[in-house]
Amino acid sequence: MTATVSLLAKSFGVCSSIGNPARFPPVFRYAFCSANINPVKYVTTEASGPPKRPMNGYTRYIHQQHPLIASQYPEMKVAEIIRKLAQQWRMMSPEQKEPFRKACLLGMEQYKLDVQKFKAQLSPAQLQELATKKKMRLKKRKAIQRKLELNRLGKPKGTRSAFNFFMSAQFLEAKGDNIPAKLMSLMEDWKNLSSHDKKVYTQLAEDDKIRYKNDMELWEDYMAEIGREDLLRLSKSKN
Structure with missing residues (x-):
């Protein structure tokens, strides 16, 4: 349950704002x-x-x-x-x-x-474990570097689900004294929400898919222009 709340909090993007230093x-x-x-x-x-x-x-x-x-x-x-x-x-x-x-x-x-x-x-088994951990650290570091590069190049943000839109709209009014409690409350509210009331968030999610599709096409066209075909999706690069 805690893992679910952490994942939801991460996807929701709850963070504190930081003012500009003097x-x-x-x-x-x-x-x-x-x-x-x-x-x-x-x-x-x-x-x-x-x-x-x-x-x-x-x-x-x-x-x-x-x-x-x-x-x-x-x-x-x-x-x-x-x-x-x-x-x-x-x-x-x-x-x-x-x-x-x-x-x-x-x-x-x-x-x-x-x-x-x-x-x-170290024993041979410990050396193998050490090598495995090193590979995992390098893989994680490369993933972070790639994410930072994509952000710098302005890659469009991914699509949001209907539940994500629901959380964004209802988070401030959700029950609970802290973020995990609010997220758990929102999960329960979403389960009890009628199909009719969910339609507005479902439509927002569908519109967001269209937004992402259009933004990605424009972004990939730009990547092709600057010689970054390595960042294109496989289907796009074949075309």
Whole structure:
């Protein structure tokens, strides 16, 4: 039941709104040298899992500078600090970035040694399980990257069911003190809704199918124009 509610909440797209952060103060002046950079902290092998990859140069810079900025500007939000540090990183010269990159290389060398030690203590079955988990992580990462790419390219959103439209219309008035309770209440209301009352939502779902079909045709035509035939549906690419 909990899984059903979670799935419904995900499909419904219930989320909190985030306001735009205020404008930042003038660009911080910063100075540093290789002596100011924190020494490389090697990750020791833990029995609970494999060693973690070390931070790259950019992440090391953020990790080191964030506490300094936060102490100087306690009123600034975390997102504002990260954005400002990212701007500083882009403005830095290769020479200024070099100490952080060197620290990253040292961390990678130690990481490889830690991985070898970790794998040496595993059985063949554990090694196979480790390889399987790695494949799953890579597959998940590729799926996320593909989704982000499709969003960036403006792929139309998928169709919504009649129940989705019903939830959108009735969610605020639904019974329950929290989202799962409201969703469970809406499920029960939908089951008890008459066929006549469901027609309006069914029609909205049918109209949405037409919207999706038209939007996808326009989008795929555009993808073909820019040379992204790999994103076309199989039936469309054959034509």
